[in-house]
Amino acid sequence: MLIYLHLCFEFFRIGLFSFGGGYATLPFLYHIADTYHWYTPQQLSDMIAVSSITPGPVGVNVATFAGFSTAGILGALIATTSVILPSYVLVIIISKLLEKFKSNKKVQAAIYGLKPAGCGLLSAVALNIFSDNVKSLFGVGLFLILLIMSFQQKRDPLFYLGISAVVGLVAGYFHMV
């Protein structure tokens, strides 16, 4: 019972404090892995990979997954609902006072301060995922090629996932990974 309450509290907190979309929830999930050991950072990296290739917003997928790993299907349900709940309440309040919200100076100043912080947090996640997922010279090579491709032009996220999945498959076949 206690684990469900704890899950609810942690995921509500994620929903309330993550700014910048689904990937912005990741620093909180890594922090949970370090603090409570409900799952390992390596498991979390796998969950993120799975979440990226399954339907739905990545943030919802990964919350469902982390909840499921911690406490089964009820855990998944609680984590997903709790992560959405703050957004739900805030969006409805904001919809009601839309004009005031947009022009409020303090709200604007707070957003001005926390957006770069969200960006900094996500950069720390990038470093984390990189060290979890890119461990071989071959991996670094694939990473660099994809990175250069991303600089050339804007592409669909599925493009990168598709290429890396195929490269993984082929490399696995020739026992290179």
Next chain:
Amino acid sequence: MEKTFWNIYKTFFKVGTLLLGGGYVILPLLQSELVEKKNWVNHDELCEYYALGQSVPGIIAANMSIFVGYKLLRQKGAFAAATGIITPAFLAIVLIAKILQELIKYQFIKSIFWGVGVGVVILVILAVKEMWKKSIVDKFSFAIFISAFILSAFLKVSPAIIIIASAIAGIIYKLRLDKQKGDNQC
């Protein structure tokens, strides 16, 4: 199509199913479903919800869906949109989580995961790039970015504390700037 609870739920369920690889692609999907096919909202409104969705904490795709749902059918619409966008994600993960342990025994699945793991790093870097464009606008915001990165990556400070502290820093900094401007005018 009439704006009923069930129709809104179905529409967002469909968008949720088509949404792959990060919430940023929700804008074109909603554009095609809600503006072009159903004419429920116009393009300008959608862009405004997209911007607003990013200034509210949480998952952007969900925020945006709740905004649109509320606009379509108030409380009922918000609930229909939120549950609609979540359901496919929830079902997909619960199904996969159950069989993942079995799947991962196969070498070719492991190889695919190895590759996707590398691809995901790129997606996170691209998300950082998008956020950077919208958030690092001057020296102060750059200083917050660096501090947040160091506190999180190396000192493992709780993200919630970093977010609250930076919001307070933003308010203090902006209010002082305004005050200085006021003083100069006198």
